Amino acid sequence: MKEYLSIGEVSKLKGVSIKSLRYYDQLNILKPAYINEQSGYRYYTLDQMVVLDVIIMCVDLGIPLKNFSNYADEQGRLRLDKILEDGQQIAMLKARKIQSALSRMERLSGSIRDYQAYKHNKGIYQRQIGKRNMLTAPWHGNPEDNKLFMKNVSELYLLSLELGLTSLYQQGLIYFYRQDAVEKYVFVEIMEESGDLRVISLPAREYSCTLLPSSQIEETAEIFGYDRAELAGSYVIDVDLYDANVEGDTYPVELQLALPFSG
Structure with a gap:
Protein backbone atom coordinates (compact mmCIF):
# COMPACT_ATOMS: atom_id res chain seq x y z
CA MET A 1 0.00 0.00 0.00
CA LYS A 2 3.02 2.29 -0.22
CA GLU A 3 1.76 3.82 -3.47
CA TYR A 4 -1.33 5.09 -1.62
CA LEU A 5 -1.93 7.72 1.05
CA SER A 6 -4.46 6.95 3.75
CA ILE A 7 -7.27 9.42 4.36
CA GLY A 8 -5.58 10.37 7.65
CA GLU A 9 -2.28 11.04 5.87
CA VAL A 10 -4.03 13.19 3.24
CA SER A 11 -5.82 15.08 6.01
CA LYS A 12 -2.52 15.92 7.75
CA LEU A 13 -0.64 16.60 4.51
CA LYS A 14 -3.18 19.09 3.13
CA GLY A 15 -4.71 20.42 6.32
CA VAL A 16 -8.16 19.19 5.33
CA SER A 17 -10.45 17.45 7.77
CA ILE A 18 -11.40 13.83 7.23
CA LYS A 19 -15.03 14.95 7.29
CA SER A 20 -14.35 17.28 4.33
CA LEU A 21 -12.62 14.49 2.39
CA ARG A 22 -15.64 12.24 2.92
CA TYR A 23 -17.88 15.11 1.76
CA TYR A 24 -15.84 15.49 -1.44
CA ASP A 25 -16.38 11.80 -2.03
CA GLN A 26 -20.15 12.22 -1.62
CA LEU A 27 -20.08 15.04 -4.17
CA ASN A 28 -18.18 12.79 -6.60
CA ILE A 29 -15.44 15.36 -7.00
CA LEU A 30 -12.66 13.46 -5.19
CA LYS A 31 -13.35 9.76 -4.75
CA PRO A 32 -10.75 7.55 -3.07
CA ALA A 33 -8.57 5.66 -5.53
CA TYR A 34 -8.92 2.55 -3.41
CA ILE A 35 -11.16 1.39 -0.54
CA ASN A 36 -10.18 -1.65 1.47
CA GLU A 37 -13.23 -3.91 1.42
CA GLN A 38 -12.45 -5.46 4.78
CA SER A 39 -11.54 -2.39 6.79
CA GLY A 40 -13.37 0.26 4.78
CA TYR A 41 -10.26 2.44 4.89
CA ARG A 42 -9.97 4.96 2.08
CA TYR A 43 -6.77 5.61 0.16
CA TYR A 44 -5.66 8.22 -2.35
CA THR A 45 -2.87 8.52 -4.91
CA LEU A 46 -0.33 11.31 -5.09
CA ASP A 47 -1.79 12.34 -8.44
CA GLN A 48 -5.09 13.07 -6.71
CA MET A 49 -3.40 15.67 -4.54
CA VAL A 50 -3.44 18.05 -7.50
CA VAL A 51 -7.23 17.73 -7.67
CA LEU A 52 -7.43 18.28 -3.91
CA ASP A 53 -5.30 21.41 -4.21
CA VAL A 54 -7.74 22.77 -6.81
CA ILE A 55 -10.69 21.94 -4.55
CA ILE A 56 -9.04 23.77 -1.65
CA MET A 57 -8.37 26.75 -3.92
CA CYS A 58 -12.02 26.81 -5.02
CA VAL A 59 -13.18 26.69 -1.40
CA ASP A 60 -10.89 29.64 -0.60
CA LEU A 61 -12.23 31.58 -3.60
CA GLY A 62 -15.84 30.85 -2.74
CA ILE A 63 -16.65 28.66 -5.74
CA PRO A 64 -19.50 26.40 -4.58
CA LEU A 65 -18.41 22.77 -4.67
CA LYS A 66 -21.88 21.75 -5.82
CA ASN A 67 -21.05 23.59 -9.07
CA PHE A 68 -18.20 21.20 -9.80
CA SER A 69 -20.54 19.12 -11.93
CA ASN A 70 -20.43 22.00 -14.40
CA TYR A 71 -16.73 21.28 -14.88
CA ALA A 72 -17.11 17.58 -15.70
CA ASP A 73 -16.79 16.21 -19.21
CA GLU A 74 -19.08 13.58 -20.75
CA GLN A 75 -17.17 10.80 -18.97
CA GLY A 76 -17.59 12.56 -15.60
CA ARG A 77 -13.93 13.60 -15.40
CA LEU A 78 -13.14 17.00 -13.92
CA ARG A 79 -11.85 19.60 -16.38
CA LEU A 80 -9.09 21.17 -14.29
CA ASP A 81 -8.32 23.65 -17.06
CA LYS A 82 -11.85 25.09 -16.90
CA ILE A 83 -11.79 25.23 -13.11
CA LEU A 84 -8.44 27.02 -13.17
CA GLU A 85 -9.65 29.45 -15.84
CA ASP A 86 -12.66 30.49 -13.77
CA GLY A 87 -10.58 30.42 -10.59
CA GLN A 88 -8.06 32.86 -12.07
CA GLN A 89 -10.81 35.31 -13.00
CA ILE A 90 -12.34 35.13 -9.52
CA ALA A 91 -8.91 35.47 -7.89
CA MET A 92 -8.06 38.55 -9.97
CA LEU A 93 -11.38 40.16 -9.06
CA LYS A 94 -10.78 39.46 -5.38
CA ALA A 95 -7.22 40.79 -5.66
CA ARG A 96 -8.53 44.05 -7.12
CA LYS A 97 -11.03 44.34 -4.28
CA ILE A 98 -8.33 43.68 -1.69
CA GLN A 99 -6.03 46.26 -3.28
CA SER A 100 -8.90 48.74 -3.31
CA ALA A 101 -9.59 48.07 0.37
CA LEU A 102 -5.90 48.51 1.22
CA SER A 103 -5.79 51.84 -0.62
CA ARG A 104 -8.90 53.06 1.19
CA MET A 105 -7.53 52.01 4.58
CA GLU A 106 -4.19 53.67 3.82
CA ARG A 107 -5.92 56.93 2.89
CA LEU A 108 -8.12 56.83 5.99
CA SER A 109 -5.06 56.21 8.17
CA GLY A 110 -3.43 59.24 6.51
CA SER A 111 -6.47 61.35 7.26
CA ILE A 112 -6.34 60.31 10.92
CA ARG A 113 -2.62 61.15 11.08
CA ASP A 114 -3.28 64.54 9.48
CA TYR A 115 -5.96 65.39 12.00
CA GLN A 116 -3.83 64.31 14.93
CA ALA A 117 -0.99 66.49 13.64
CA TYR A 118 -3.16 69.61 13.22
CA LYS A 119 -5.96 69.14 15.76
CA HIS A 120 -4.33 71.43 18.31
CA ASN A 121 -3.76 74.29 15.86
CA LYS A 122 -5.60 77.50 16.57
CA GLY A 123 -6.65 79.93 13.88
Missing part, protein backbone atom coordinates in the same frame (compact mmCIF):
# COMPACT_ATOMS: atom_id res chain seq x y z
CA ILE A 124 -5.22 79.77 10.35
CA TYR A 125 -2.30 77.50 9.44
CA GLN A 126 -0.60 76.43 6.23
CA ARG A 127 -0.13 72.88 5.07
CA GLN A 128 0.79 70.99 1.90
CA ILE A 129 -1.80 68.60 0.50
CA GLY A 130 -1.12 66.16 -2.33
CA LYS A 131 -3.00 65.76 -5.58
CA ARG A 132 -6.62 64.72 -5.22
CA ASN A 133 -9.31 63.41 -7.53
CA MET A 134 -12.93 64.14 -6.66
CA LEU A 135 -16.13 62.72 -8.06
CA THR A 136 -18.60 65.58 -7.83
CA ALA A 137 -22.23 66.57 -8.18
CA PRO A 138 -23.71 70.10 -8.11
CA TRP A 139 -24.62 71.25 -4.63
CA HIS A 140 -27.72 73.42 -4.14
CA GLY A 141 -28.38 72.92 -0.45
CA ASN A 142 -27.46 74.40 2.89
CA PRO A 143 -24.08 73.08 4.11
CA GLU A 144 -25.68 72.40 7.50
CA ASP A 145 -28.34 70.14 5.96
CA ASN A 146 -26.69 66.87 6.96
CA LYS A 147 -29.52 64.71 5.64
CA LEU A 148 -29.28 66.20 2.14
CA PHE A 149 -25.50 66.07 2.26
CA MET A 150 -25.43 62.36 3.14
CA LYS A 151 -28.02 61.62 0.45
CA ASN A 152 -25.79 63.30 -2.16
CA VAL A 153 -22.68 61.56 -0.85
CA SER A 154 -24.39 58.15 -0.91
CA GLU A 155 -25.40 58.73 -4.53
CA LEU A 156 -21.79 59.59 -5.39
CA TYR A 157 -20.51 56.41 -3.76
CA LEU A 158 -22.97 54.39 -5.85
CA LEU A 159 -21.93 56.33 -8.95
CA SER A 160 -18.28 55.54 -8.27
CA LEU A 161 -19.17 51.83 -8.33
CA GLU A 162 -20.98 52.23 -11.64
CA LEU A 163 -17.95 54.01 -13.12
CA GLY A 164 -15.50 51.44 -11.75
CA LEU A 165 -13.77 54.05 -9.57
CA THR A 166 -12.31 53.48 -6.11
CA SER A 167 -13.97 55.78 -3.61
CA LEU A 168 -11.97 56.83 -0.57
CA TYR A 169 -13.08 58.03 2.85
CA GLN A 170 -12.85 61.76 2.15
CA GLN A 171 -16.06 63.64 1.44
CA GLY A 172 -17.26 67.20 1.66
CA LEU A 173 -18.04 70.35 -0.30
CA ILE A 174 -15.95 72.37 -2.72
CA TYR A 175 -16.70 75.94 -3.84
CA PHE A 176 -15.06 77.57 -6.87
CA TYR A 177 -15.21 81.36 -6.68
CA ARG A 178 -15.70 82.98 -10.06
CA GLN A 179 -15.90 86.70 -10.72
CA ASP A 180 -19.68 86.93 -10.38
CA ALA A 181 -20.73 83.50 -9.12
CA VAL A 182 -19.81 80.54 -6.94
CA GLU A 183 -19.83 77.01 -8.36
CA LYS A 184 -20.76 74.62 -5.56
CA TYR A 185 -20.21 70.86 -5.53
CA VAL A 186 -20.51 67.95 -3.14
CA PHE A 187 -17.73 65.38 -3.58
CA VAL A 188 -16.25 62.07 -2.59
CA GLU A 189 -12.55 61.57 -3.17
CA ILE A 190 -11.55 58.78 -5.56
CA MET A 191 -8.24 57.11 -6.17
CA GLU A 192 -8.13 57.23 -9.97
CA GLU A 193 -8.08 60.04 -12.48
CA SER A 194 -10.91 59.90 -14.99
CA GLY A 195 -12.01 61.51 -18.20
CA ASP A 196 -15.54 61.76 -16.79
CA LEU A 197 -16.51 65.44 -16.58
CA ARG A 198 -17.84 64.88 -13.06
CA VAL A 199 -14.31 64.11 -11.84
CA ILE A 200 -12.25 67.13 -10.76
CA SER A 201 -8.49 66.73 -10.26
CA LEU A 202 -6.80 69.17 -7.90
CA PRO A 203 -3.01 69.61 -8.00
CA ALA A 204 -0.71 69.18 -5.03
CA ARG A 205 -0.25 72.56 -3.39
CA GLU A 206 -0.21 74.55 -0.17
CA TYR A 207 -3.51 75.47 1.45
CA SER A 208 -4.52 77.91 4.15
CA CYS A 209 -6.49 75.83 6.63
CA THR A 210 -8.53 76.07 9.78
CA LEU A 211 -10.37 73.50 11.90
CA LEU A 212 -14.05 73.92 12.66
CA PRO A 213 -16.60 71.88 14.61
CA SER A 214 -19.05 71.99 11.68
CA SER A 215 -19.33 73.29 8.13
CA GLN A 216 -18.89 77.04 7.77
CA ILE A 217 -17.92 77.11 4.11
CA GLU A 218 -20.42 79.90 3.43
CA GLU A 219 -18.39 82.14 5.78
CA THR A 220 -15.05 81.44 4.06
CA ALA A 221 -14.32 85.11 3.26
CA GLU A 222 -14.93 86.23 6.85
CA ILE A 223 -13.03 83.29 8.38
CA PHE A 224 -9.89 83.89 6.31
CA GLY A 225 -10.15 87.69 6.37
CA TYR A 226 -10.93 88.46 2.73
CA ASP A 227 -13.55 90.48 0.93
CA ARG A 228 -15.80 88.37 -1.25
CA ALA A 229 -14.34 89.97 -4.41
CA GLU A 230 -10.82 88.93 -3.38
CA LEU A 231 -11.79 85.26 -3.56
CA ALA A 232 -12.37 85.34 -7.33
CA GLY A 233 -10.19 82.67 -8.92
CA SER A 234 -9.89 80.74 -5.64
CA TYR A 235 -11.47 77.57 -4.35
CA VAL A 236 -12.22 76.30 -0.88
CA ILE A 237 -12.76 72.74 0.30
CA ASP A 238 -14.82 71.78 3.31
CA VAL A 239 -13.79 68.21 4.21
CA ASP A 240 -14.65 65.83 7.04
CA LEU A 241 -11.72 64.63 9.14
CA TYR A 242 -11.44 61.56 11.33
CA ASP A 243 -9.79 61.14 14.70
CA ALA A 244 -8.39 57.89 16.08
CA ASN A 245 -11.32 57.68 18.50
CA VAL A 246 -14.83 57.96 17.06
CA GLU A 247 -17.19 59.82 19.35
CA GLY A 248 -20.80 60.40 18.37
CA ASP A 249 -21.93 60.88 14.78
CA THR A 250 -20.18 64.18 14.04
CA TYR A 251 -16.71 64.79 12.62
CA PRO A 252 -14.42 67.80 12.75
CA VAL A 253 -14.19 69.81 9.55
CA GLU A 254 -11.14 71.32 7.92
CA LEU A 255 -11.64 74.32 5.68
CA GLN A 256 -8.90 74.42 3.03
CA LEU A 257 -8.50 77.59 0.98
CA ALA A 258 -6.41 77.74 -2.20
CA LEU A 259 -5.50 81.25 -3.39
CA PRO A 260 -5.44 81.74 -6.31
CA PHE A 261 -7.09 78.92 -8.23
CA SER A 262 -5.36 77.99 -11.48
CA GLY A 263 -7.29 75.64 -13.68
Whole structure:
Protein backbone atom coordinates (compact mmCIF):
# COMPACT_ATOMS: atom_id res chain seq x y z
CA MET A 1 0.00 0.00 0.00
CA LYS A 2 3.02 2.29 -0.22
CA GLU A 3 1.76 3.82 -3.47
CA TYR A 4 -1.33 5.09 -1.62
CA LEU A 5 -1.93 7.72 1.05
CA SER A 6 -4.46 6.95 3.75
CA ILE A 7 -7.27 9.42 4.36
CA GLY A 8 -5.58 10.37 7.65
CA GLU A 9 -2.28 11.04 5.87
CA VAL A 10 -4.03 13.19 3.24
CA SER A 11 -5.82 15.08 6.01
CA LYS A 12 -2.52 15.92 7.75
CA LEU A 13 -0.64 16.60 4.51
CA LYS A 14 -3.18 19.09 3.13
CA GLY A 15 -4.71 20.42 6.32
CA VAL A 16 -8.16 19.19 5.33
CA SER A 17 -10.45 17.45 7.77
CA ILE A 18 -11.40 13.83 7.23
CA LYS A 19 -15.03 14.95 7.29
CA SER A 20 -14.35 17.28 4.33
CA LEU A 21 -12.62 14.49 2.39
CA ARG A 22 -15.64 12.24 2.92
CA TYR A 23 -17.88 15.11 1.76
CA TYR A 24 -15.84 15.49 -1.44
CA ASP A 25 -16.38 11.80 -2.03
CA GLN A 26 -20.15 12.22 -1.62
CA LEU A 27 -20.08 15.04 -4.17
CA ASN A 28 -18.18 12.79 -6.60
CA ILE A 29 -15.44 15.36 -7.00
CA LEU A 30 -12.66 13.46 -5.19
CA LYS A 31 -13.35 9.76 -4.75
CA PRO A 32 -10.75 7.55 -3.07
CA ALA A 33 -8.57 5.66 -5.53
CA TYR A 34 -8.92 2.55 -3.41
CA ILE A 35 -11.16 1.39 -0.54
CA ASN A 36 -10.18 -1.65 1.47
CA GLU A 37 -13.23 -3.91 1.42
CA GLN A 38 -12.45 -5.46 4.78
CA SER A 39 -11.54 -2.39 6.79
CA GLY A 40 -13.37 0.26 4.78
CA TYR A 41 -10.26 2.44 4.89
CA ARG A 42 -9.97 4.96 2.08
CA TYR A 43 -6.77 5.61 0.16
CA TYR A 44 -5.66 8.22 -2.35
CA THR A 45 -2.87 8.52 -4.91
CA LEU A 46 -0.33 11.31 -5.09
CA ASP A 47 -1.79 12.34 -8.44
CA GLN A 48 -5.09 13.07 -6.71
CA MET A 49 -3.40 15.67 -4.54
CA VAL A 50 -3.44 18.05 -7.50
CA VAL A 51 -7.23 17.73 -7.67
CA LEU A 52 -7.43 18.28 -3.91
CA ASP A 53 -5.30 21.41 -4.21
CA VAL A 54 -7.74 22.77 -6.81
CA ILE A 55 -10.69 21.94 -4.55
CA ILE A 56 -9.04 23.77 -1.65
CA MET A 57 -8.37 26.75 -3.92
CA CYS A 58 -12.02 26.81 -5.02
CA VAL A 59 -13.18 26.69 -1.40
CA ASP A 60 -10.89 29.64 -0.60
CA LEU A 61 -12.23 31.58 -3.60
CA GLY A 62 -15.84 30.85 -2.74
CA ILE A 63 -16.65 28.66 -5.74
CA PRO A 64 -19.50 26.40 -4.58
CA LEU A 65 -18.41 22.77 -4.67
CA LYS A 66 -21.88 21.75 -5.82
CA ASN A 67 -21.05 23.59 -9.07
CA PHE A 68 -18.20 21.20 -9.80
CA SER A 69 -20.54 19.12 -11.93
CA ASN A 70 -20.43 22.00 -14.40
CA TYR A 71 -16.73 21.28 -14.88
CA ALA A 72 -17.11 17.58 -15.70
CA ASP A 73 -16.79 16.21 -19.21
CA GLU A 74 -19.08 13.58 -20.75
CA GLN A 75 -17.17 10.80 -18.97
CA GLY A 76 -17.59 12.56 -15.60
CA ARG A 77 -13.93 13.60 -15.40
CA LEU A 78 -13.14 17.00 -13.92
CA ARG A 79 -11.85 19.60 -16.38
CA LEU A 80 -9.09 21.17 -14.29
CA ASP A 81 -8.32 23.65 -17.06
CA LYS A 82 -11.85 25.09 -16.90
CA ILE A 83 -11.79 25.23 -13.11
CA LEU A 84 -8.44 27.02 -13.17
CA GLU A 85 -9.65 29.45 -15.84
CA ASP A 86 -12.66 30.49 -13.77
CA GLY A 87 -10.58 30.42 -10.59
CA GLN A 88 -8.06 32.86 -12.07
CA GLN A 89 -10.81 35.31 -13.00
CA ILE A 90 -12.34 35.13 -9.52
CA ALA A 91 -8.91 35.47 -7.89
CA MET A 92 -8.06 38.55 -9.97
CA LEU A 93 -11.38 40.16 -9.06
CA LYS A 94 -10.78 39.46 -5.38
CA ALA A 95 -7.22 40.79 -5.66
CA ARG A 96 -8.53 44.05 -7.12
CA LYS A 97 -11.03 44.34 -4.28
CA ILE A 98 -8.33 43.68 -1.69
CA GLN A 99 -6.03 46.26 -3.28
CA SER A 100 -8.90 48.74 -3.31
CA ALA A 101 -9.59 48.07 0.37
CA LEU A 102 -5.90 48.51 1.22
CA SER A 103 -5.79 51.84 -0.62
CA ARG A 104 -8.90 53.06 1.19
CA MET A 105 -7.53 52.01 4.58
CA GLU A 106 -4.19 53.67 3.82
CA ARG A 107 -5.92 56.93 2.89
CA LEU A 108 -8.12 56.83 5.99
CA SER A 109 -5.06 56.21 8.17
CA GLY A 110 -3.43 59.24 6.51
CA SER A 111 -6.47 61.35 7.26
CA ILE A 112 -6.34 60.31 10.92
CA ARG A 113 -2.62 61.15 11.08
CA ASP A 114 -3.28 64.54 9.48
CA TYR A 115 -5.96 65.39 12.00
CA GLN A 116 -3.83 64.31 14.93
CA ALA A 117 -0.99 66.49 13.64
CA TYR A 118 -3.16 69.61 13.22
CA LYS A 119 -5.96 69.14 15.76
CA HIS A 120 -4.33 71.43 18.31
CA ASN A 121 -3.76 74.29 15.86
CA LYS A 122 -5.60 77.50 16.57
CA GLY A 123 -6.65 79.93 13.88
CA ILE A 124 -5.22 79.77 10.35
CA TYR A 125 -2.30 77.50 9.44
CA GLN A 126 -0.60 76.43 6.23
CA ARG A 127 -0.13 72.88 5.07
CA GLN A 128 0.79 70.99 1.90
CA ILE A 129 -1.80 68.60 0.50
CA GLY A 130 -1.12 66.16 -2.33
CA LYS A 131 -3.00 65.76 -5.58
CA ARG A 132 -6.62 64.72 -5.22
CA ASN A 133 -9.31 63.41 -7.53
CA MET A 134 -12.93 64.14 -6.66
CA LEU A 135 -16.13 62.72 -8.06
CA THR A 136 -18.60 65.58 -7.83
CA ALA A 137 -22.23 66.57 -8.18
CA PRO A 138 -23.71 70.10 -8.11
CA TRP A 139 -24.62 71.25 -4.63
CA HIS A 140 -27.72 73.42 -4.14
CA GLY A 141 -28.38 72.92 -0.45
CA ASN A 142 -27.46 74.40 2.89
CA PRO A 143 -24.08 73.08 4.11
CA GLU A 144 -25.68 72.40 7.50
CA ASP A 145 -28.34 70.14 5.96
CA ASN A 146 -26.69 66.87 6.96
CA LYS A 147 -29.52 64.71 5.64
CA LEU A 148 -29.28 66.20 2.14
CA PHE A 149 -25.50 66.07 2.26
CA MET A 150 -25.43 62.36 3.14
CA LYS A 151 -28.02 61.62 0.45
CA ASN A 152 -25.79 63.30 -2.16
CA VAL A 153 -22.68 61.56 -0.85
CA SER A 154 -24.39 58.15 -0.91
CA GLU A 155 -25.40 58.73 -4.53
CA LEU A 156 -21.79 59.59 -5.39
CA TYR A 157 -20.51 56.41 -3.76
CA LEU A 158 -22.97 54.39 -5.85
CA LEU A 159 -21.93 56.33 -8.95
CA SER A 160 -18.28 55.54 -8.27
CA LEU A 161 -19.17 51.83 -8.33
CA GLU A 162 -20.98 52.23 -11.64
CA LEU A 163 -17.95 54.01 -13.12
CA GLY A 164 -15.50 51.44 -11.75
CA LEU A 165 -13.77 54.05 -9.57
CA THR A 166 -12.31 53.48 -6.11
CA SER A 167 -13.97 55.78 -3.61
CA LEU A 168 -11.97 56.83 -0.57
CA TYR A 169 -13.08 58.03 2.85
CA GLN A 170 -12.85 61.76 2.15
CA GLN A 171 -16.06 63.64 1.44
CA GLY A 172 -17.26 67.20 1.66
CA LEU A 173 -18.04 70.35 -0.30
CA ILE A 174 -15.95 72.37 -2.72
CA TYR A 175 -16.70 75.94 -3.84
CA PHE A 176 -15.06 77.57 -6.87
CA TYR A 177 -15.21 81.36 -6.68
CA ARG A 178 -15.70 82.98 -10.06
CA GLN A 179 -15.90 86.70 -10.72
CA ASP A 180 -19.68 86.93 -10.38
CA ALA A 181 -20.73 83.50 -9.12
CA VAL A 182 -19.81 80.54 -6.94
CA GLU A 183 -19.83 77.01 -8.36
CA LYS A 184 -20.76 74.62 -5.56
CA TYR A 185 -20.21 70.86 -5.53
CA VAL A 186 -20.51 67.95 -3.14
CA PHE A 187 -17.73 65.38 -3.58
CA VAL A 188 -16.25 62.07 -2.59
CA GLU A 189 -12.55 61.57 -3.17
CA ILE A 190 -11.55 58.78 -5.56
CA MET A 191 -8.24 57.11 -6.17
CA GLU A 192 -8.13 57.23 -9.97
CA GLU A 193 -8.08 60.04 -12.48
CA SER A 194 -10.91 59.90 -14.99
CA GLY A 195 -12.01 61.51 -18.20
CA ASP A 196 -15.54 61.76 -16.79
CA LEU A 197 -16.51 65.44 -16.58
CA ARG A 198 -17.84 64.88 -13.06
CA VAL A 199 -14.31 64.11 -11.84
CA ILE A 200 -12.25 67.13 -10.76
CA SER A 201 -8.49 66.73 -10.26
CA LEU A 202 -6.80 69.17 -7.90
CA PRO A 203 -3.01 69.61 -8.00
CA ALA A 204 -0.71 69.18 -5.03
CA ARG A 205 -0.25 72.56 -3.39
CA GLU A 206 -0.21 74.55 -0.17
CA TYR A 207 -3.51 75.47 1.45
CA SER A 208 -4.52 77.91 4.15
CA CYS A 209 -6.49 75.83 6.63
CA THR A 210 -8.53 76.07 9.78
CA LEU A 211 -10.37 73.50 11.90
CA LEU A 212 -14.05 73.92 12.66
CA PRO A 213 -16.60 71.88 14.61
CA SER A 214 -19.05 71.99 11.68
CA SER A 215 -19.33 73.29 8.13
CA GLN A 216 -18.89 77.04 7.77
CA ILE A 217 -17.92 77.11 4.11
CA GLU A 218 -20.42 79.90 3.43
CA GLU A 219 -18.39 82.14 5.78
CA THR A 220 -15.05 81.44 4.06
CA ALA A 221 -14.32 85.11 3.26
CA GLU A 222 -14.93 86.23 6.85
CA ILE A 223 -13.03 83.29 8.38
CA PHE A 224 -9.89 83.89 6.31
CA GLY A 225 -10.15 87.69 6.37
CA TYR A 226 -10.93 88.46 2.73
CA ASP A 227 -13.55 90.48 0.93
CA ARG A 228 -15.80 88.37 -1.25
CA ALA A 229 -14.34 89.97 -4.41
CA GLU A 230 -10.82 88.93 -3.38
CA LEU A 231 -11.79 85.26 -3.56
CA ALA A 232 -12.37 85.34 -7.33
CA GLY A 233 -10.19 82.67 -8.92
CA SER A 234 -9.89 80.74 -5.64
CA TYR A 235 -11.47 77.57 -4.35
CA VAL A 236 -12.22 76.30 -0.88
CA ILE A 237 -12.76 72.74 0.30
CA ASP A 238 -14.82 71.78 3.31
CA VAL A 239 -13.79 68.21 4.21
CA ASP A 240 -14.65 65.83 7.04
CA LEU A 241 -11.72 64.63 9.14
CA TYR A 242 -11.44 61.56 11.33
CA ASP A 243 -9.79 61.14 14.70
CA ALA A 244 -8.39 57.89 16.08
CA ASN A 245 -11.32 57.68 18.50
CA VAL A 246 -14.83 57.96 17.06
CA GLU A 247 -17.19 59.82 19.35
CA GLY A 248 -20.80 60.40 18.37
CA ASP A 249 -21.93 60.88 14.78
CA THR A 250 -20.18 64.18 14.04
CA TYR A 251 -16.71 64.79 12.62
CA PRO A 252 -14.42 67.80 12.75
CA VAL A 253 -14.19 69.81 9.55
CA GLU A 254 -11.14 71.32 7.92
CA LEU A 255 -11.64 74.32 5.68
CA GLN A 256 -8.90 74.42 3.03
CA LEU A 257 -8.50 77.59 0.98
CA ALA A 258 -6.41 77.74 -2.20
CA LEU A 259 -5.50 81.25 -3.39
CA PRO A 260 -5.44 81.74 -6.31
CA PHE A 261 -7.09 78.92 -8.23
CA SER A 262 -5.36 77.99 -11.48
CA GLY A 263 -7.29 75.64 -13.68
